[in-house]
Every structure is written in structure tokens, then in C-alpha cells.
Amino acid sequence: xxxxxxxxxxxxxxxxxxxxxxxxxxxxxxxxxxxxxxxxxxxxxxxxxxxxxxxxxxxxxxxxxxxxxxxxxxxxxxxxxxxxxxxxxxxxxxxxxxxxxxxxxxxxxxxxxxxxxxxxxxxxxxxxxxxxxxxxxxxxxxxxxxxxxxxxxxxxxxxxxxxxxxxxxxxxxxxxxxxxxxxxxxxxxxxxxxxxxxxxxxxxxxxxxxxxxxxxxxxxxxxxxxxxxxxxxxxxxxxxxxxxxxxxxxxxxxxxxxxxxxxxxxxxxxxxxxxxxxxxxxxxxxxxxxxxxxxxxxxxxxxxxxxxxxxxxxxxxxxxxxxxxxxxxxxxxxxxxxxxxxxxxxxxxxxxxxxxxxxxxxxxxxxxxxxxxxxxxxxxxxxxxxxxxxxxxxxxxxxxxxxxxxxxxxxxxxxxxxxxxxxxxxxxxxxxxxxxxxxxxxxxxxxxxxxxxxxxxxxxxxxxxxxxxxxxxxxxxxxxxxxxxxxxxxxxxxxxxxxxxxxxxxxxxxxxxxxxxxxxxxxxxxxxxxxxxxxxxxxxxxxxxxxxxxxxxxxxxxxxxxxxxxxxxxxxxxxxxxxxxxxxxxxxxxxxxxxxxxxxxxxxxxxxxxxxxxxxxxxxxxxxxxxxxxxxxxxxxxxxxxxxxxxxxxxxxxxxxxxxxxxxxxxxxxxxxxxxxxxxxxxxxxxxxxxxxxxxxxxxxxxxxxxxxxxxxxxxxxxxxxxxxxxxxxxxxxxxxxxxxxxxxxxxxx
Amino acid sequence: xxxxxxxxxxxxxxxxxxxxxxxxxxxxxxxxxxxxxxxxxxxxxxxxxxxxxxxxxxxxxxxxxxxxxxxxxxxxxxxxxxxxxxxxxxxxxxxxxxxxxxxxxxxxxxxxxxxxxxxxxxxxxxxxxxxxxxxxxxxxxxxxxxxxxxxxxxxxxxxxxxxxxxxxx
Numbered sequence: 001x002x003x004x005x006x007x008x009x010x011x012x013x014x015x016x017x018x019x020x021x022x023x024x025x026x027x028x029x030x031x032x033x034x035x036x037x038x039x040x041x042x043x044x045x046x047x048x049x050x051x052x053x054x055x056x057x058x059x060x061x062x063x064x065x066x067x068x069x070x071x072x073x074x075x076x077x078x079x080x081x082x083x084x085x086x087x088x089x090x091x092x093x094x095x096x097x098x099x100x101x102x103x104x105x106x107x108x109x110x111x112x113x114x115x116x117x118x119x120x121x122x123x124x125x126x127x128x129x130x131x132x133x134x135x136x137x138x139x140x141x142x143x144x145x146x147x148x149x150x151x152x153x154x155x156x157x158x159x160x161x162x163x164x165x166x167x168x169x170x171x172x173x174x175x176x177x178x179x180x181x182x183x184x185x186x187x188x189x190x191x192x193x194x195x196x197x198x199x200x201x202x203x204x205x206x207x208x209x210x211x212x213x214x215x216x217x218x219x220x221x222x223x224x225x226x227x228x229x230x231x232x233x234x235x236x237x238x239x240x241x242x243x244x245x246x247x248x249x250x251x252x253x254x255x256x257x258x259x260x261x262x263x264x265x266x267x268x269x270x271x272x273x274x275x276x277x278x279x280x281x282x283x284x285x286x287x288x289x290x291x292x293x294x295x296x297x298x299x300x301x302x303x304x305x306x307x308x309x310x311x312x313x314x315x316x317x318x319x320x321x322x323x324x325x326x327x328x329x330x331x332x333x334x335x336x337x338x339x340x341x342x343x344x345x346x347x348x349x350x351x352x353x354x355x356x357x358x359x360x361x362x363x364x365x366x367x368x369x370x371x372x373x374x375x376x377x378x379x380x381x382x383x384x385x386x387x388x389x390x391x392x393x394x395x396x397x398x399x400x401x402x403x404x405x406x407x408x409x410x411x412x413x414x415x416x417x418x419x420x421x422x423x424x425x426x427x428x429x430x431x432x433x434x435x436x437x438x439x440x441x442x443x444x445x446x447x448x449x450x451x452x453x454x455x456x457x458x459x460x461x462x463x464x465x466x467x468x469x470x471x472x473x474x475x476x477x478x479x480x481x482x483x484x485x486x487x488x489x490x491x492x493x494x495x496x497x498x499x500x501x502x503x504x505x506x507x508x509x510x511x512x513x514x515x516x517x518x519x520x521x522x523x524x525x526x527x528x529x530x531x532x533x534x535x536x537x538x539x540x541x542x543x544x545x546x547x548x549x550x551x552x553x554x555x556x557x558x559x560x561x562x563x564x565x566x567x568x569x570x571x572x573x574x575x576x577x578x579x580x581x582x583x584x585x586x587x588x589x590x591x592x593x594x595x596x597x598x599x600x601x602x603x604x605x606x607x608x609x610x611x612x613x614x615x616x617x618x619x620x621x622x623x624x625x626x627x628x629x630x631x632x633x634x635x636x637x638x639x640x641x642x643x644x645x646x647x648x649x650x651x652x653x654x655x656x657x658x659x660x661x662x663x664x665x666x667x668x669x670x671x672x673x674x675x676x677x678x679x680x681x682x683x684x685x686x687x688x689x690x691x692x693x694x695x696x697x698x699x700x701x702x703x704x705x706x707x708x709x710x711x712x713x714x715x716x717x718x719x720x721x722x723x724x725x726x727x728x729x730x731x732x733x734x735x736x737x738x739x740x741x742x743x744x745x746x747x748x749x750x
Numbered sequence: 751x752x753x754x755x756x757x758x759x760x761x762x763x764x765x766x767x768x769x770x771x772x773x774x775x776x777x778x779x780x781x782x783x784x785x786x787x788x789x790x791x792x793x794x795x796x797x798x799x800x801x802x803x804x805x806x807x808x809x810x811x812x813x814x815x816x817x818x819x820x821x822x823x824x825x826x827x828x829x830x831x832x833x834x835x836x837x838x839x840x841x842x843x844x845x846x847x848x849x850x851x852x853x854x855x856x857x858x859x860x861x862x863x864x865x866x867x868x869x870x871x872x873x874x875x876x877x878x879x880x881x882x883x884x885x886x887x888x889x890x891x892x893x894x895x896x897x898x899x900x901x902x903x904x905x906x907x908x909x910x911x912x913x914x915x916x917x918x919x
Contacts, residue, residue, distance in 0.1 A: 075860025212861030655898025689900035
């Protein structure tokens with residue numbers, strides 16, 4: 001489903017067409033030579049100069065182009081979207097465009113492929129370079145054809161004179177074929193206005209899918225180098241408390257002497273094994289006897305929230321409007337509660353893998369990293385080698401959804417290759433990946449909100465507790481014998497997101513406080529897709545829903561009444577319309593029988609786009625089992641460069657969000673993490689999946705914003721509200737397991 | 751030295767260097783260098799490593815290579831030929847109808863689960879060309895996807911079912 005909003009105001013046209021701000025992040029780093037200017041592309045360490053057109057685009061003699069950019073394909077389809085953006089400005093067809101995989105010797109540094117930023121932030125840079133390239137090409141064509149550039153039109157890389165049918169024309173390849181542009185990206189080349197888009201905004205099929213379906217795709221797991229050894233990491237089974245690390249007190253090399261060619265690699269506190277055969281490396285990792293240092297106790301997943309509530313925290317007021325405290329006195333109804341949200345794992349479907357070939361003064365690393373240049377910096381530290389000597393080549397693994405163990409696998413392969421003087425391929429085992437992940441942190445919330453007699457939300461308070469993130473990797477910390485560090489503030493840290501805590505509503509008195517718990521003694525935290533927004537929206541949108549119930553108002557009507565922003569209203573109406581929402585003021589708990597049905601709605605975002613969802617659930621009150629039957633999920637991410645890609649992302653987000661609120665929890669006891677496989681860390685299964693109706697609210701005149709995370713929180717809230725609708729009881733904790741449902745109902749399993 | 755172990759994969763015989771207790775997966779990956787089966791858990795929990803053994807879906811990560819000598823092993827790469835043989839087609843199609851449907855439905859994200867999903871779906875369609883929704887959900891339930899593509903895989907199986915049933919008439 002595709003709803004198109006066209007705005008005709010001049011301001012919006014300017015925003016979309018003429019005034020895109022192009023920001024090149026230099027980050028203080030030295031700029032490389034423009035790729036393709038004189039030397040062979042890839043011969044020297046990057047990043048290539050982002051101000052050079054040649055760093056982004058090469059025109060070939062067969063009138064095709066290679067497009068270089070710095071955002072990696074993770075299965076989200078950004079390759080297709082980025083090629084559409086470049087092809088649009090260049091007037092090349094998809095069949096004339098190709099790209100390369102990220103490579104620190106070749107591709108521009110566009111920062112991490114995170115925060116759903118490929119199209120939002122990577123797109124405008126690429127678009128500006130493509131527009132500049134077009135300007136250069138048209139300038140040359142004008143000379144060649146003896147006309148003004150303004151009289152030229154381009155179709156599929158063939159330049160001709162506007163209005164002259166069957167007349168003179170010249171191909172891009174004849175103007176430039178294989179030669180460099182030698183031009184700067186000034187950011188002043190005119191961009192095509194949306195009204196002239198031919199490729200952007202259309203449903204181009206993904207370019208990576210045919211090879212993936214055919215079994216031809218070169219996933220990282222298939223990279224093989226001559227003479228390569230197989231490596232495995234050796235870590236305690238299940239991570240210990242953050243800060244305690246994994247210190248080996250004794251390693252018994254003799255314990256693997258029966259395994260052909262197997263040997264132990266140690267560097268700092270890092271322990272690994274290598275062997276010529278993969279199965280032997282796996283056996284050796286299992287068999288190696290290591291005595292680990294005893295670590296301080298963890299709180300255990302059942303007690304973690306109490307411990308966080310009692311912790312000495314660093315508190316930050318995230319939002320403070322009006323006077324929430326005294327506004328509650330005027331409220332007709334108040335809703336509030338304490339909520340507990342779990343640690344969750346990235347749980348990439350493929351455990352991370354990397355292949356490294358480290359020589360005495362040069363290293364080539366194939367990595368699934370979301371950040372090739374950052375990985376190169378880390379590798380420089382681990383290997384004691386200048387970063388210019390290190391080349392990181394991205395290869396796709398499975399979806400990673402944030403900082404899973406990709407950096408650990410990368411560092412481990414490099415450290416082991418350096419130690420044995422041969423290429424080494426490292427793959428994490430399932431228990432390594434689930435046990436040593438950088439988890440999405442647990443969250444505790446105390447929230448209350450008040451509504452007046454007219455149905456206006458007048459007061460809102462949200463207090464949230466969570467610890468921060470780490471941005472290094474366990475293996476890097478161990479290999480360099482450096483204590484792990486927490487990133488407690490600034491970018492790459494996590495606090496309560498004001499966008500997800502009531503900001504969509506016009507609430508005159510609203511206070512949001514983030515209580516930062518020190519990470520030491522908890523688990524390693526990092527960004528997990530839509531970081532903590534599932535938690536924030538699970539909490540906040542249930543609270544809003546409670547106000548609707550208390551005021552005897554339809555949940556959609558209450559939201560409509562309290563929203564001023566047209567884009568929030570847009571997604572609310574889109575989701576409600578797709579679901580054919582009928583006003584409902586009371587819970588459906590009057591139903592009888594074991595299986596109760598319920599429907600809920602919620603809003604949510606990550607930070608830039610707009611999400612709304614309606615969920616239909618069935619709750620079996622005898623078994624406590626919840627099944628999400630259908631999800632209608634609407635997203636407004638500004639200009640959707642490819643609505644089909646966004647729909648696919650919405651479907652994935654809805655399904656993963658259902659998985660996370662119904663099934664997923666990292667479990668741990670005093671010693672360490674105990675959820676180490678798909679039985680102990682269950683995810684939503686095939687038979688349990690909901691039907692998903694994705695709705696793209698297309699806004700052609702708005703800048704594109706992220707589409708990979710923005711509707712997950714809404715789905716989490718919608719499912720929770722639907723569960724209440726079905727059984728008339730609120731679940732304040734997730735995952736909403738059968739045990740928790742039965743406990744909420746005051747029943748036990750029968 | 752014992753007799754050289756051989757396995758039959760996608761209609762061809764291959765000598766195996768690995769010890770007989772090695773899981774089949776590592777032989778397919780490292781000796782035959784195939785790009786269909788893949789490691790996901792090593793515990794037979796996820797389905798990434800699935801192959802057909804005599805037409806039955808099995809987890810190659812827990813199947814010792816020594817136990818499948820003289821059996822007919824089909825991987826994703828050999829699925830079109832396997833299908834042609836089943837259907838008595840004169841030529842191998844470029845792709846199995848389910849692979850075609852997966853592309854047409856744009857069903858995947860990262861695609862890492864696809865090996866298992868296609869192998870398992872093809873197994874189902876070979877047994878029952880017109881499965882019901884409930885039968886598809888039940889049959890596919892041992893195969894996990896982390897990206898959340900189940901709904902589109904379901905659709906693709908139905909599209910392939912329609913194509914295959916139509917073609918048989």
C-alpha cells in the first residue's frame with residue numbers, strides 16, 4: 001500500500017529540490033587522493049577524497065557506470081536505493097549501474113552503516129556527486145555538439161538536443177569512457193526536482209536478490225584464501241559481568257594435542273585455536289582446557305531491574321516543558337506504572353565470520369563490519385600496524401541489526417593470522433555469538449500521565465534507567481589487555497529518547513529523565529536495532545492507551561485529539577485506515593472461551609521518521625500463549641526512494657518487533673549468560689509469524705529519513721495494547737511469555 | 751589406508767578428504783566449496799545448513815559425512831536439476847520455481863536463511879504441490895529467519911505452488 005502526499009508549498013519544494021544541504025564529514029582525518037586519478041583505484045589506502053567526483057563515479061567505455069559509496073549492504077537493500085539515487089541524477093538506467101563492496105582502499109568514508117542512515121545521510125552526498133558528474137558530462141557534450149548545456153537532455157546515458165528528434169547525440173562513454181572526471185564536488189550542481197524523478201520513488205527490484213536466491217552470492221562465510229587456516233575463539237561459555245573480562249589463568253596446550261595441526265594462539269588475554277581443517281578447529285576450541293579467573297557475580301536477569309533502580313546514577317533531564325508535577329493535580333484521570341524490559345541480543349542468523357591475511361607489514365581483512373574505517377583503526381591497535389598498511393574489505397554476512405560480534409570476529413581473525421603467519425578464517429560458534437554479544441540494554445521505567453476532563457493529555461513524566469554502550473570489542477579488549485570502557489555520554493551512547501516518550505503528542509507539561517546506570521557489573525551493551533525504542537514505546541504507548549480507557553475514549557480518537565503534527569497524524573490515520581479501525585472504547589475482555597482476540601494501536605519512532613501500527617492478537621487464557629495474527633504498520637520516512645524497499649523493511653521490522661516483545665530475553669545467572677542457542681534464546685518461528693500489511697506514507701517533497709528501525713516501537717506498543725484489549729489486564733514486562741500472561745491473569749498453567 | 755570415502759552431491763561423485771565423523775556441512779563448504787549450505791548454529795536448530803538427502807531435508811551440520819556415502823545429496827546449487835529429474839523435464843531450468851517465486855516476491859532481506867527455506871519449501875512442494883497455509887506453516891516451522899521475512903516466504907511458496915500445479919495440468 002502506498003499513500004502519496006504531495007505538498008505544493010514553495011518552502012517544501014525548496015527543501016526537497018533545491019536546498020539540500022551537503023555536509024561532508026571530514027572528521028579531521030587526512031584526505032586521500034581522489035580515487036581513479038592517475039593511479040589504479042585501490043592501490044593506496046583510503047579514504048578517497050570525498051570532494052572528488054572520481055571518488056564516487058566512474059564512467060566506462062560501454063556506457064555504464066560504477067558507483068562508489070560508503071554504506072554497506074546488510075540485506076536492507078540500500079545498494080538498490082543508492083544506485084537509484086545516482087542513476088536519477090545521471091539519467092542512467094539500473095541496468096547501466098553497478099557498485100562495489102566497501103573497501104578502505106576504494107570506497108568513500110560515509111561513516112557507519114547505522115542509524116538507518118544510508119539513504120538519509122549517505123544519499124545526499126552521493127546525489128551531489130552524481131549531479132556534479134552530470135554537469136561535467138553535459139558541459140563536454142555541449143562543446144561536442146556545439147550547443148548550450150541548457151538545451152541538452154539525457155536518456156540512459158545518451159545526451160541529445162532537446163526537441164531535436166533523430167538528431168545529433170553523444171554517449172557518456174564517448175565523452176569520458178574510462179577516463180577520470182578530474183572535477184570537484186562543489187555541492188552547487190543543480191539537483192533534479194522531484195517532479196522530474198524517473199527512477200527515484202519507483203519500485204525497482206533489489207539487485208542482490210537473484211544471486212542470493214540462486215545460491216551464487218558470495219557471503220563472507222564463503223571467502224577462502226590459499227593456505228588458509230581455520231580459527232575459533234576460546235571464551236568462557238556465556239559472558240561474565242562487564243569489566244571483569246575473561247582472564248585465562250592457565251591454558252593447557254596439551255589438552256588438544258590429539259587434534260591434527262591444532263594449536264593455541266594467545267595474545268594478551270585473548271585465547272584462540274587454529275587448525276588446517278575447520279572441524280578440527282571447532283573440536284579444539286571445545287576441548288581446550290582453560291582455567292578462567294573467577295569473576296564478580298552478576299545480578300541475574302530476574303534481579304537486574306531492582307539493581308538498576310538502586311544504583312547510583314547520573315541523571316539527565318531529557319525534556320522539561322511546563323510543570324508536570326503540579327499539572328497532575330488538575331488531571332481527571334492518571335495512569336502510571338513501573339515497567340521492566342529485558343536485555344535482548346542482535347542474534348544475527350549467521351554467527352559473525354572474518355578472514356584475515358596478515359603479513360609482516362601488510363594486512364588484508366575480509367570483514368562483516370558495519371564500519372570499515374573504524375574497524376581499520378581497531379585493527380591498527382590490535383596488530384600494532386599503521387592503518388595505511390591495512391585494507392578492510394566488507395563482505396555481507398547475515399543481517400546484524402547493530403553491533404553484534406562483527407568486530408570481535410574481525411579482530412580475532414587478524415590476531416590469529418598475525419600469530420601463525422598464514423591467512424585465518426574465524427567463524428563464531430552460535431554460543432560465542434549469543435553469549436558474547438553487545439546486547440541491547442535492559443530498561444526500567446516509571447511513568448505516569450494525566451488527562452483532563454476534555455480528553456487532553458496535560459501531564460507526562462517518564463523516568464528511565466539503563467546502562468550505556470561499549471564501542472570496542474571483547475576480543476580487542478582482551479588482545480590488547482585493555483579494560484573495557486563504557487561510552488556513557490555523547491554519540492554512541494544511549495539515554496532515554498525524548499522522541500519516543502510522548503513527543504508525538506502536544507503535552508503542555510512533560511518531563512523526561514534519563515538515569516544512567518554505570519555498566520560495570522552488568523552485561524556489555526550496544527546499539528540493537530531501534531535502540532531501546534521498543535522499550536520506550538512499549539511503556540509510553542501503553543500509558544497513553546490507559547488514559548484512553550480511563551477517559552472512555554477510542555484510542556485512535558484520543559491520539560488524534562492530542563496530536564498537532566501533520567506527519568504524526570498522517571501515519572496514525574494511515575495505519576488506522578489500513579486496519580479498518582472501528583472506534584472502540586472498551587476492552588474486549590467480556591469475551592468468553594479460551595482464545596480471546598484483541599486489537600491495539602500505537603505510535604513510535606526511532607529518531608527521525610514516523611511510525612504507527614495496529615496489531616491483532618489472540619491470547620489463549622488457558623495456556624497464556626499470545627499469537628500476533630496481523631500487523632498493519634505505517635511509516636513516513638519522507639521521500640521513499642524505493643517504496644518497495646521500505647515496505648520490505650516495514651515487514652521485517654514488524655515481524656522482528658513481535659519476536660522481541662513476545663519471545664526474546666537474554667538470560668543470565670550470577671556467573672554469566674545462559675541463553676546460548678535458539679532454544680534458550682527463542683525468536684519468533686515460522687508457524688507463529690503475523691501477516692503484515694506495510695503502508696508507506698510517501699512524501700515526495702520531504703527529505704528522505706531513515707526507514708530501517710522507525711516502526712518497531714509502534715509495533716511493540718500496538719501488540720501490548722492488543723493484549724490488554726484481549727484480556728483486560730496490562731503486561732508491564734516483556735517478553736510477554738505465557739508464564740507472564742498467566743501470572744497477570746492470576747492463573748497457573750493447566 | 752581405508753578406502754577413499756566418496757559422496758554423491760548434485761549428481762556427481764566427490765572424493766572426501768575429511769575424517770568420516772566430520773559433519774557433512776564442512777565438507778560441502780571447504781572441499782566442494784559450495785555456496786548453498788551454510789553454518790548457522792551447528793545444533794540442527796535453525797536450518798541454514800539444510801540439504802536434501804534422497805529427497806528428504808536434513809541438517810548437514812549434524813550429519814556425519816561417513817553416514818551419507820551412497821546417498822544422493824542435493825544442495826541449493828543442484829535443486830533445479832533435481833527438480834527437472836522429478837518432473838521428467840528434458841532440460842534443467844535455471845532455477846527451481848520456488849527460487850523464481852522468492853525473487854518475484856522480493857521475499858528476502860539478508861538471504862542467509864534462504865538456503866534452508868528453499869530446500870525445505872522445495873521438499874514440501876515435491877510431496878504436496880498445493881499445501882494449505884497451515885501445512886506450509888507447519889512444514890516450515892523448523893527454519894528460522896531473523897530478518898522477519900516469513901510472510902513473504904509464505905507468499906512465495908504459494909506462488910510457486912500455483913506455478914507448479916498449473917504446469918502439471
